[in-house]
């Protein structure tokens with residue numbers, strides 16, 4: 001993509017951990033060299049009192065933050081909020097998060113995609129009702145329904161048998177565990193840019209293993225974020241087991257099609273999604289998780305990707321503002337009724353004088 005010169009000020013509102021990992025000197029200086037200034041938003045002060053910002057980049061939760069963004073948008077209508085809080089909210093619930101996958105249509109591909117079979121359980125009574133989960137095949141993964149960024153929302157359990165379901169705390173999603181060779185694909189989306197990487201995942205579960213497990217419930221959290229095992233230091237054979245190196249990537253064009261479709265449907269620019277390849281078929285892919293503003297710094301060369309995105313956003317904003325300059329709303333009064341009509345002033349006219357027309 002051609003380099004553009006439209007700079008601007010981007011305010012970032014991030015939790016301290018995210019700020020530390022994302023806002024590196026290397027990103028700040030590269031962005032600066034392209035005219036983009038990255039400025040920290042102080043979460044102890046009202047957002048409207050800070051700035052001016054051309055754009056606000058954010059990953060914070062709660063009603064107060066949402067209200068602050070609304071107030072900011074009202075006060076500074078030209079400022080961009082990246083991304084819209086209503087669009088982000090869809091990812092805070094593990095059911096609505098994946099509903100969007102069924103809306104996607106991708107043509108002319110031999111690969112297929114979908115989501116694992118899953119049900120939502122809101123209370124203990126339903127959890128104990130066999131009818132609720134009779135359509136599910138065990139093992140299943142129990143995931144907290146809410147994905148609100150808390151440590152709790154990442155606490156999962158691999159459940160081998162029905163008799164341990166009473167140990168779970170609703171509201172939860174019960175999702176069928178699908179064997180996938182112990183490797184997950186994480187697809188990072190930054191506007192138009194799409195990058196797929198491999199990460200380790202839970203190992204496959206065999207029928208015998210399901211029968212013979214001593215514990216019928218195995219708890220875990222953020223498996224793909226555990227430190228990568230060094231192949232030379234692999235005393236426990238974990239790295240070998242995961243086959244990270246010899247796992248084939250999904251076709252790039254397929255991944256890009258899904259990413260672009262999700263971006264359009266979700267109306268989000270900054271997210272990643274986790275994909276597994278169903279070991280039973282080889283060309284069937286399942287989307288299991290979508291995260292807003294993930295750990296981009298783990299993506300090699302993230303500084304260049306994010307800087308280009310910031311520049312693209314600023315350019316688009318500038319173009320829209322220029323187009324918008326000729327746009328006015330004309331009030332028309334017809335006897336007692338009045339109408340508001342949008343009107344575009346042709347760019348060749350420098351000055352237009354509206355008089356009280358009567359006809």
Ligand SMILES: Nc1ncnc2c1ncn2[C@@H]1O[C@H](COP(=O)(O)OP(=O)(O)OP(=O)(O)O)[C@@H](O)[C@H]1O
Nearest residue numbers: 116154175176177178201202222223224288289291
């Ligand atoms: N249906 C499934 N079948 C097989 N493995 C799964 C399934 N769902 C989740 N996993 C495994 O469990 C891990 C955690 O699940 P998931 O990605 O839904 O949780 P998360 O806490 O939201 O993750 P993240 O840290 O990416 O936000 C996945 O990375 C994958 O290894």
Ligand SMILES: O=P(O)(O)O[C@H]1[C@H](OP(=O)(O)O)[C@@H](OP(=O)(O)O)[C@@H](O)[C@@H](O)[C@@H]1OP(=O)(O)O
Nearest residue numbers: 017018021148149150272291292293294295296
């Ligand atoms: O911790 P990191 O920055 O690396 O990023 C992780 C991010 O944590 P943070 O936003 O709390 O920092 C998580 O967000 P929440 O679900 O907790 O909101 C989730 O998006 C993970 O998927 C990200 O890891 P990745 O998917 O890139 O491996």
Ligand SMILES: [Mg+2]
Nearest residue numbers: 274288289290
């Ligand atoms: Mg995940």
Ligand SMILES: [Mg+2]
Nearest residue numbers: 147289290291
């Ligand atoms: Mg997640």
